[in-house]
Amino acid sequence: MLGRAIQLGLPRRVVVHFLLFAVASLAWVGVSLWFVANWQLKSELDGDVLRAMDLGVRQARLAMVSQDSHALQTLVERLRQENRWRFCTVVSPDRLYLAHSQPELVGDPAGIHYGDTVVRREAKRTRIPQDDGTALLRYESEMTMGERPLGTLAVGVDEPATWHTLKRFSGYVTPILIVPLLLVLVGAYRLDRIVQPSEAIETQLRRAAVAAALSESSLHVIPGRSAAAQGWNRLVGWLSEPRHVTTHERLAEVVQTRRQERTAEILHSLPDGVVLTDAEGRLTFLNHTATAWLHEEGPANQLVGRRLSEFLAFPEEEEALWQPELRSRTVIFEIKRLHGESEQVLRIARFPLRSDANGNNHVWSLRDVTQQKLADSMRDQFLNSATHELRTPLANIKAYAETLALTEVLDVDNQKEFCNIINGEATRLARFIDDLLSISSMEVGSLLLVRQDVDLERLFREAILKVRPQMEQKRLSFESLLPEKYPRLRLDKDKFVVALINILGNAAKYTPEEGRVALKVKCVDRVLRIDVEDTGVGIAADELPHIWEKFYRSKDSAVQQQSGTGLGLSLAQEIVRLHGGEITVKSEPGKGSTFTITLPLG
Amino acid sequence: MSSPELLVLEDNVPMAQVLRFSLERAGYRVCVASSAEQALDSARLIAFDLILTDQQLPGMTGTEFLTRLRDIEHHRATPILMLTAKGLELDVPRLRLELGVRELFLKPFSPREVLAAIQNTLASPASA
Numbered sequence: 001m002l003g004r005a006i007q008l009g010l011p012r013r014v015v016v017h018f019l020l021f022a023v024a025s026l027a028w029v030g031v032s033l034w035f036v037a038n039w040q041l042k043s044e045l046d047g048d049v050l051r052a053m054d055l056g057v058r059q060a061r062l063a064m065v066s067q068d069s070h071a072l073q074t075l076v077e078r079l080r081q082e083n084r085w086r087f088c089t090v091v092s093p094d095r096l097y098l099a100h101s102q103p104e105l106v107g108d109p110a111g112i113h114y115g116d117t118v119v120r121r122e123a124k125r126t127r128i129p130q131d132d133g134t135a136l137l138r139y140e141s142e143m144t145m146g147e148r149p150l151g152t153l154a155v156g157v158d159e160p161a162t163w164h165t166l167k168r169f170s171g172y173v174t175p176i177l178i179v180p181l182l183l184v185l186v187g188a189y190r191l192d193r194i195v196q197p198s199e200a201i202e203t204q205l206r207r208a209a210v211a212a213a214l215s216e217s218s219l220h221v222i223p224g225r226s227a228a229a230q231g232w233n234r235l236v237g238w239l240s241e242p243r244h245v246t247t248h249e250r251l252a253e254v255v256q257t258r259r260q261e262r263t264a265e266i267l268h269s270l271p272d273g274v275v276l277t278d279a280e281g282r283l284t285f286l287n288h289t290a291t292a293w294l295h296e297e298g299p300a301n302q303l304v305g306r307r308l309s310e311f312l313a314f315p316e317e318e319e320a321l322w323q324p325e326l327r328s329r330t331v332i333f334e335i336k337r338l339h340g341e342s343e344q345v346l347r348i349a350r351f352p353l354r355s356d357a358n359g360n361n362h363v364w365s366l367r368d369v370t371q372q373k374l375a376d377s378m379r380d381q382f383l384n385s386a387t388h389e390l391r392t393p394l395a396n397i398k399a400y401a402e403t404l405a406l407t408e409v410l411d412v413d414n415q416k417e418f419c420n421i422i423n424g425e426a427t428r429l430a431r432f433i434d435d436l437l438s439i440s441s442m443e444v445g446s447l448l449l450v451r452q453d454v455d456l457e458r459l460f461r462e463a464i465l466k467v468r469p470q471m472e473q474k475r476l477s478f479e480s481l482l483p484e485k486y487p488r489l490r491l492d493k494d495k496f497v498v499a500l501i502n503i504l505g506n507a508a509k510y511t512p513e514e515g516r517v518a519l520k521v522k523c524v525d526r527v528l529r530i531d532v533e534d535t536g537v538g539i540a541a542d543e544l545p546h547i548w549e550k551f552y553r554s555k556d557s558a559v560q561q562q563s564g565t566g567l568g569l570s571l572a573q574e575i576v577r578l579h580g581g582e583i584t585v586k587s588e589p590g591k592g593s594t595f596t597i598t599l600p601l602g
Numbered sequence: 603m604s605s606p607e608l609l610v611l612e613d614n615v616p617m618a619q620v621l622r623f624s625l626e627r628a629g630y631r632v633c634v635a636s637s638a639e640q641a642l643d644s645a646r647l648i649a650f651d652l653i654l655t656d657q658q659l660p661g662m663t664g665t666e667f668l669t670r671l672r673d674i675e676h677h678r679a680t681p682i683l684m685l686t687a688k689g690l691e692l693d694v695p696r697l698r699l700e701l702g703v704r705e706l707f708l709k710p711f712s713p714r715e716v717l718a719a720i721q722n723t724l725a726s727p728a729s730a
Contacts, residue, residue: 391709394709394710396620396710399624403623403624424616560661
């Protein structure tokens, strides 16, 4: 318990001290009161008795010296009576009563008295308890004549009644003092309760003072509802938040983390690849896109630390990529690489990292321009074709016109022929320009149909007529299967004719000499069905889905040999679709193709 | 002395016809080929004095045709006039210097100018 007492905290120690001092004070008060009262009374009594005895001793000595035993006897009796003592006696040195207030005892041996003896000045005082609870106080005083002992004067005094009262009173002192003592104890307990929070806090602080390292577990929540306890608990709660430093530092940390997370988030969200490399060209950071493009089998973080040049084939002509002294130069280049199963064109830009003065670290931007390249090449192809298609008829027109104008003598047949050719070429040119314009409209989405009641028979005949020269030139056999009766249909005649001519024209164009082209028209189930069959070069299965794309031209050399813009089918499809119909194709390379247009009737 | 024999390589029929007309009217003998293969076959057999060719030919560019033409012994230095619908993309220096193209005509061209060029070329001896 002493050990625990040593570990008391300051507040508890205060309480304990208070307790001890209060109790000590009370005890002191009690004891002092008792002793002082006791002593005071006793000494008062003693004083009286001893004074009287002094007088008595002088007188007794005189009587003893004159050997007047009668006077001695009278003296003791008188003393007893005057002082109201119980007895008064003179005892000889050999312990015989020389005189006694009780005369019958004279000459008897003096009794032995048991009790507490104290010395009072030159007298001894013995307290002899009596059977009835009172006590007899016996005072003895030695008498001497020079060196010769004469005897002893002894008096017996009843302990005064006040003493009994006091004695009884002392019985009450204890209970009386117990009340304040209890109050003190209760008070101490209450105090203890009050200081308990402070105690708990102080204990934790003392432990923290000697702990090797502070952690969240150094401090605990304390019980109690006092303001101090609540404050402490709040503080502990706040301190045990993870990674706590000062508020300021923590705020800065939170903001910084957010910013870093935000930056990383932004980088990872980009559709372009972003990577960072160090002075040796090793990857230090990749965003998700770059990781997806560059990664081989295995987890993404295996890429960090490896050289970027392992994954991308740097062009040799870009000096800045190879020469260290050019490392702070910005470089932009394109590479083709295999990504999965398809070819990918990447535009790569290398920049020195802004914060890096030496240009040791680089940030690389990777952009997938495959689609762009494809679109560009298709556009270039289209432009080539378009230029050719425009210039060819124009060249013919000019050549014939000039020849017509400059030839001095030209026979009429030739003249006619030349003019016809000029006319034909002009028409061809016009139609091509129309196609171009239609395509533009299609792009913009503003191709409009002007529907009218149409004589379908005339429409078909017109289309056939337009394509006939082409077919005759290649000696193709043409077959047409047309119905006897045509349903009523509202079409945009001009545009539909164009679509038809495109399909028929293709059939003629891509069918080698002496081949066969057929046009079959049928009304079936409320649908007008137009089939154009040919025995041409056909279309490969992998190209089939693409033939409807603008500018698409088959890679097949047989097709490439023919002039074409790649727009015909695209236009035809759009026109048919706008009429609410559908156009499909079946084809076998080397055998031929069949294009089918279906239009809803009614 | 027979008139110069020219080879015209042009796949567009009306154009080939008007060229033949003009050239024959001017007194030249004309051989028309509608494909590079045909032209090369003819060139192996006949030592033409001048070749007029289109740049865009089915299956082969004019440049490729010329390269193959120069492999033929007697056509190492035959003067060439070229017709083209293309403009900027042609490697003109190479055509002129390496392949011996004397003149380049952009379509639409004036047949009279072409005739004049042919006359000039045939008049002046071959200059590499």
